[in-house]
Amino acid sequence: MFTGDQEKVRIVNRSLILNALxxxxxxxxxxxxxxxxxxxxTVSNIVTILIEEGLVFEDELQGSKIGRPPILLGLRPDxxxxxxxxxxxxxxxVLLTNFVAQTLWEIRVKTTSQSQTxxxxxxxxxxxxxxxxxxxxxxxxxxxGVGLPGLVNVRQGNLITAPNLHxxxxxxxxxxxxxxxxPVYIDNEANLAALGEYYFGIARNVDxxxxxxxxxxxxxxxxxxxxxxxxxxGYGGEIGHIQRxxxxxxxxxxxVGCWETQVGPRPVLRRVKKxxxxxxxxxxxxxxxxxxxxxxxxxxxxFALNGNSIxxxxxxxxxxxxGMGIAxxxxxxxxxxxxxxxxxxxxxxxxxxxxxxxxxxNALQPSTENLKIEFSERDTEACVLGAVAVVLDDxxxxxxxx
Amino acid sequence: MFTGDQEKVRIVNRSLILNALxxxxxxxxxxxxxxxxxxxxTVSNIVTILIEEGLVFEDELQGSKIGRPPILLGLRPDxxxxxxxxxxxxxxxVLLTNFVAQTLWEIRVKTTSQSQTxxxxxxxxxxxxxxxxxxxxxxxxxxxGVGLPGLVNVRQGNLITAPNLHxxxxxxxxxxxxxxxxPVYIDNEANLAALGEYYFGIARNVDxxxxxxxxxxxxxxxxxxxxxxxxxxGYGGEIGHIQRxxxxxxxxxxxVGCWETQVGPRPVLRRVKKxxxxxxxxxxxxxxxxxxxxxxxxxxxxFALNGNSIxxxxxxxxxxxxGMGIAxxxxxxxxxxxxxxxxxxxxxxxxxxxxxxxxxxNALQPSTENLKIEFSERDTEACVLGAVAVVLDDxxxxxxxx
DNA sequence: GTTTGTTTGTATAAGCGTTAAACAAAATAA
DNA sequence: TTATTTTGTTTAACGCTTATACAAACAAAC
Numbered sequence: 001m002f003t004g005d006q007e008k009v010r011i012v013n014r015s016l017i018l019n020a021l022x023x024x025x026x027x028x029x030x031x032x033x034x035x036x037x038x039x040x041x042t043v044s045n046i047v048t049i050l051i052e053e054g055l056v057f058e059d060e061l062q063g064s065k066i067g068r069p070p071i072l073l074g075l076r077p078d079x080x081x082x083x084x085x086x087x088x089x090x091x092x093x094v095l096l097t098n099f100v101a102q103t104l105w106e107i108r109v110k111t112t113s114q115s116q117t118x119x120x121x122x123x124x125x126x127x128x129x130x131x132x133x134x135x136x137x138x139x140x141x142x143x144x145g146v147g148l149p150g151l152v153n154v155r156q157g158n159l160i161t162a163p164n165l166h167x168x169x170x171x172x173x174x175x176x177x178x179x180x181x182x183p184v185y186i187d188n189e190a191n192l193a194a195l196g197e198y199y200f201g202i203a204r205n206v207d208x209x210x211x212x213x214x215x216x217x218x219x220x221x222x223x224x225x226x227x228x229x230x231x232x233x234g235y236g237g238e239i240g241h242i243q244r245x246x247x248x249x250x251x252x253x254x255x256v257g258c259w260e261t262q263v264g265p266r267p268v269l270r271r272v273k274k275x276x277x278x279x280x281x282x283x284x285x286x287x288x289x290x291x292x293x294x295x296x297x298x299x300x301x302x303f304a305l306n307g308n309s310i311x312x313x314x315x316x317x318x319x320x321x322x323g324m325g326i327a328x329x330x331x332x333x334x335x336x337x338x339x340x341x342x343x344x345x346x347x348x349x350x351x352x353x354x355x356x357x358x359x360x361x362n363a364l365q366p367s368t369e370n371l372k373i374e375f376s377e378r379d380t381e382a383c384v385l386g387a388v389a390v391v392l393d394d395x396x397x398x399x400x401x402x
Numbered sequence: 403m404f405t406g407d408q409e410k411v412r413i414v415n416r417s418l419i420l421n422a423l424x425x426x427x428x429x430x431x432x433x434x435x436x437x438x439x440x441x442x443x444t445v446s447n448i449v450t451i452l453i454e455e456g457l458v459f460e461d462e463l464q465g466s467k468i469g470r471p472p473i474l475l476g477l478r479p480d481x482x483x484x485x486x487x488x489x490x491x492x493x494x495x496v497l498l499t500n501f502v503a504q505t506l507w508e509i510r511v512k513t514t515s516q517s518q519t520x521x522x523x524x525x526x527x528x529x530x531x532x533x534x535x536x537x538x539x540x541x542x543x544x545x546x547g548v549g550l551p552g553l554v555n556v557r558q559g560n561l562i563t564a565p566n567l568h569x570x571x572x573x574x575x576x577x578x579x580x581x582x583x584x585p586v587y588i589d590n591e592a593n594l595a596a597l598g599e600y601y602f603g604i605a606r607n608v609d610x611x612x613x614x615x616x617x618x619x620x621x622x623x624x625x626x627x628x629x630x631x632x633x634x635x636g637y638g639g640e641i642g643h644i645q646r647x648x649x650x651x652x653x654x655x656x657x658v659g660c661w662e663t664q665v666g667p668r669p670v671l672r673r674v675k676k677x678x679x680x681x682x683x684x685x686x687x688x689x690x691x692x693x694x695x696x697x698x699x700x701x702x703x704x705f706a707l708n709g710n711s712i713x714x715x716x717x718x719x720x721x722x723x724x725g726m727g728i729a730x731x732x733x734x735x736x737x738x739x740x741x742x743x744x745x746x747x748x749x750x751x752x753x754x755x756x757x758x759x760x761x762x763x764n765a766l767q768p769s770t771e772n773l774k775i776e777f778s779e780r781d782t783e784a785c786v787l788g789a790v791a792v793v794l795d796d797x798x799x800x801x802x803x804x
Numbered sequence: 805g806t807t808t809g810t811t812t813g814t815a816t817a818a819g820c821g822t823t824a825a826a827c828a829a830a831a832t833a834a
Numbered sequence: 835t836t837a838t839t840t841t842g843t844t845t846a847a848c849g850c851t852t853a854t855a856c857a858a859a860c861a862a863a864c
Contacts, residue, residue, distance in 0.1 A: 244645065334632075370635070
């Protein structure tokens with residue numbers, strides 16, 4: 001019999017099993033063996049340990065209809081608690097989940113200050129609250145995942161710069177390690193949102209995809225071969241600052257014509273306002289209470305949906321620019337799926353066909369063979385869910401640093 | 403003692419040792435253990451097998467100056483023979499090397515026909531010659547690596563399309579497998595050239611770099627984490643067709659303003675000819691025997707080096723375009739090194755500083771921290787050497803398919 | 805009702821490849 | 835001379851896997 005003293009069961013096999021459980025539970029040992037390619041004996045041994053550790057759940061239920069009734073396995077919801085945090089440009093979002101990533105508690109608040117100490121201490125307050133709730137539910141905290149709107153050194157756990165927050169060189173992992181005595185994982189918000197879609201959203205089980213989202217900037221997370229692509233030293237994947245028009249507008253990064261300047265709510269508003277000067281539109285002006293400065297992306301989308309041609313054209317133009325840039329990315333990364341998130345979700349009915357057409361007529365043929373274009377399923381949740389996923393990732397498989 | 407019946411010595415450790423031997427030979431068992439992180443015992447066992455197999459060479463020589471004199475190890479030059487093949491748009495290049503990639507025989511001939519059967523049978527003739535020489539030298543053939551100027555499915559070993567050759571759907575691996583009864587590895591020429599620089603050229607030991615070369619098209623090979631990056635399904639890395647100017651020229655791929663249209667000998671010639679219409683230059687005209695249609699890239703480079711401002715400006719413009727595109731790639735892939743090959747090597751003195759300046763002032767700061775720009779060391783040899791490297795790669799470590 | 809076949813889970817021995825530890829050899833330095 | 839360092843080998847022990855055998859529980863066929 002398996003004695004239980006073989007503590008160092010191969011980490012990779014253990015991860016294989018945990019990950020298969022995440023995807024296929026409830027499942028029998030035999031099926032688990034089939035999926036992972038291990039023998040039933042090996043699976044049995046590892047599962048024994050996982051049950052002892054309280055990570056895996058065992059239940060005798062109806063499974064296959066022929067043969068001995070299988071003992072079904074799954075990850076234990078009460079295997080532990082995970083905290084996901086997103087620090088946005090003007091909000092903080094904190095999420096507490098159990099071991100199977102079910103939401104136990106969440107909060108999303110607007111922030112007024114942009115001061116580093118203010119925002120961090122406010123976030124700490126919410127994390128404390130989350131940990132308190134975890135304790136009440138008798139769930140051991142497993143770790144904290146944090147998404148930040150800027151350039152992050154994932155290995156060192158530092159925020160390098162966050163232009164929109166005006167932060168620089170913040171060793172957030174160190175700070176929160178000391179504060180909470182838990183593993184802390186820090187990453188860029190777009191990367192985490194990509195992971196969120198990969199684990200819990202539309203990109204489930206798609207091993208090669210690109211997540212794009214635009215609110216203020218244009219962010220992207222690239223998943224290749226089931227792992228986040230970060231380039232050579234972890235600073236890669238900055239797709240928002242690909243130059244797409246040498247005669248374009250000035251970007252915040254100092255360059256001209258970055259993709260970020262062409263795509264997003266801002267360029268849409270700019271285009272509508274410009275067009276308005278030659279084609280006056282009273283209804284649109286009324287919607288802004290008479291002042292075009294009050295124009296928002298929501299209003300433009302609403303008008304476009306109702307057939308307003310100025311708004312429709314502005315959105316179409318951005319859709320073409322988005323599609324053109326995606327075509328380049330498709331040529332380079334050859335993904336199976338493009339997931340579009342952020343502000344664009346509101347306009348998905350208008351955007352979808354234009355984007356798709358642009359991509360398929362501009363990317364090279366073999367790369368587009370199995371390509372699909374979808375919109376985010378988890379929207380504002382994607383990033384915090386991704387933050388949770390990163391923590392689970394470290395337990396379920398090796399850390400997703402390429 | 404090690405009994406020798408442990409046939410299935412861990413493949414990964416075996417590869418570790420072979421690869422370390424490639425890089426650091428001649429080296430002692432103890433140093434090998436230090437580098438690979440294995441124990442001296444393990445190294446000893448595996449090396450015993452490698453010597454039995456005839457892959458590794460053992461020699462008692464002066465090494466460390468204190469302690470027992472080490473037995474130095476290295477890959478046996480006579481461990482086997484490898485054939486590297488490059489089929490270019492207008493040439494065929496075949497290289498025969500021994501197990502340590504030293505050239506034994508090589509040939510490079512211009513082709514006149516573009517017919518598929520003609521070129522393939524011509525290449526077969528040279529490969530036969532190479533294999534005959536290998537046999538004469540009593541070296542067992544290990545495999546054939548082939549570089550092609552087009553889109554390749556590496557796993558299936560098919561050429562999908564080669565626009566400049568007008569080839570389509572050629573199952574070259576199958577064809578040559580049946581013809582030569584040897585392992586055949588097929589890949590894009592730029593990918594192989596990148597591998598060639600990685601194993602035997604300027605990018606030795608640089609695990610994250612991008613190789614760019616322009617002759618007719620603009621090709622690129624991307625190495626990330628020590629392996630070729632091919633995107634999700636092997637069709638990725640097509641960086642020549644990134645759109646860099648929506649108002650640019652029409653590209654052969656059907657799109658407008660691809661990077662390929664901005665960078666390379668062709669755009670330089672176009673620019674010089676255009677400039678010539680407004681600024682007549684008798685010396686330049688004389689160099690073309692009175693007809694500007696005879697203008698070649700070589701002539702432009704010569705004139706630029708001698709201070710001719712028309713030629714100089716044309717090259718500078720291309721250098722800026724090249725640098726701008728590289729800046730985008732740097733933002734996305736975050737490499738340590740850019741290697742520039744192909745026609746540009748002739749003009750490296752003029753190009754280098756302009757390219758460097760453009761990249762460093764346009765890419766995001768953290769990505770450029772350790773970035774270097776270099777020119778190819780192996781030039782026309784890079785691709786065939788890379789083809790050899792692919793074959794060795796399969797023996798030294800797992801196949802470099804990401 | 806019996807037989808046969810299938811699926812499942814467990815137990816055991818055997819195998820592979822590793823590490824740890826001890827040892828010996830050969831050189832230098834004190 | 836003695837102590838120290840580096841190197842290479844040998845041995846037992848260990849960890850994890852596979853192969854194999856076995857039994858339980860069910861369905862379908864006869």
